[in-house]
Amino acid sequence: xxxxxxxxxxxxxxxxxxxxxxxxxxxxxxxxxxxxxxxxxxxxxxxxxxxxxxxxxxxxxxxxxxxxxxxxx
Numbered sequence: 001x002x003x004x005x006x007x008x009x010x011x012x013x014x015x016x017x018x019x020x021x022x023x024x025x026x027x028x029x030x031x032x033x034x035x036x037x038x039x040x041x042x043x044x045x046x047x048x049x050x051x052x053x054x055x056x057x058x059x060x061x062x063x064x065x066x067x068x069x070x071x072x073x
Contacts, residue, residue: 031056032064 032053
């Protein structure tokens with residue numbers, strides 16, 4: 001049991017150290033948990049981890065997309 005706990009702790013630490021920070025401008029919001037960001041000359045698709053939002057065409061999808069938007073007009 002201690003070996004399993006140590007392995008899980010090691011993996012969590014390894015993944016957190018591998019995390020990358022980026023900045024840019026959001027150019028397109030696909031749905032409530034996915035958007036496209038312009039990072040310099042490249043576009044990066046970002047999917048928010050731990051968020052289970054409906055797809056745009058599913059029930060509640062338009063509302064979820066609107067909630068992710070900064071400009072809620």
